[in-house]
Amino acid sequence: MKSLKNNSGFTMIEVIIVLLVLGILIAISVSFYPRSKEASISFESRLIQDLHNAQLTAVSGNKQVTVYFDTGNQSYSIVSGYVPNEKVLSEVKLPENVKLLGSSSLTLFRYNPSGNTNTFGVVKFEIDQEPLNIHFYLARGRFYVEKP
Structure with missing residues (x-):
């Protein structure tokens, strides 16, 4: 009977040590979380936003805007105007996973x-290593993203 009445729990120090160990384990595991998916989503959304901004710049500035895709440098650039008076609006180097x-x-x-x-x-x-295709259409500057 005496052992049933002595219901002592964990001490505060024991609880703090367990929480500290759990916190360290969580911090270590978060550092291994793959960020490549986040980078690919942000690249895709940035490219789409850049294409929309290029079209908006063409309309609002009443000038031609060209988007160059460079496979050699793994980049794309957006340029307004005509040669030789072109103005570079944006140059984007592709992330390593793209x-x-x-x-x-x-x-x-x-x-x-x-x-x-x-x-x-x-x-x-x-x-x-997953494909992403951007299809451009004639006329209204429309495009769509396909993930086959």
Whole structure:
């Protein structure tokens, strides 16, 4: 009977030590969390945003805007105006987990001052060894993203 009445729990020091050990284990495991998926999602959304901004710049500035895809440097750049007075609006180096494939049918894409295009084709990327294709259409500057 005496042992049933002595219901002492853990001491505060024991609880703090257990929480400290758990906190250290969680901190170590979080450092191994793969960030490549987050990077690929942010790359995809940034590219889409850049393409929309390029079209908006063409319409609002009443000038031609060209998007160049460079497989050699693994980058893309957005340029406004005509040669030789082109102005670089943006240059983006692709993240390490993203590859611009040479099998793309487009190396450049132009928005006319009206926001329309006269170019069509596919730009192919590989993000963490998974394909991502961006299809560009003639006329209204529309494109869509395909993840086959």
